[in-house]
Amino acid sequence: MTEKEKLGKYLTKLRQRVPSEEYSKDHISQQELADNNGLTKYLIGTIERGEANPTLDKLIFLAKALKLKKVNIFEIEINVDRYIKEIKNK
Template sequence: MTEKEKLGKYLLKLREKIPSKEYDKEHISQKELADNNTSLTKFLIGTIERGEANPTLDKLIFLAKALNLKTISLFELEINVDKYIKELKKK
């Protein structure tokens, strides 16, 4: 398994913990996640989950927000998801 596939598998597990609000399914689908988050597409979510994409930090932050994560850690650096998104919007 590649490192990108590990990341994708991890993100898929996180998505499967979120209940669907719009469909009669146990967990939120890629489409529902994308529909409720303007910075994400179903295609992008799918390629990340399959380990095919090289998402930018911005896309990873938006995906973290969509997955209800408050912070993520990269290189032993903790990033506040909401603060990061607010700073992006100021640009």
């Protein structure tokens, strides 16, 4: 398994923990995740399959969509809401 595939598998597990608000499924679908957060289903699918090289911005928006408050990258804790606010104010 490649490192990108590990990331994709981890993100799939995170998505499967978020309950669906629109569909009669136990967890949010890629489409529902995309619809509510400015991401595309295609991008989410390629990340989950380990095919994409998502930017930090895309990963942060994905973290927000997955209802994460903070993420750790290179042992640096990033506040998801603050990061999004900063890039929107540029």
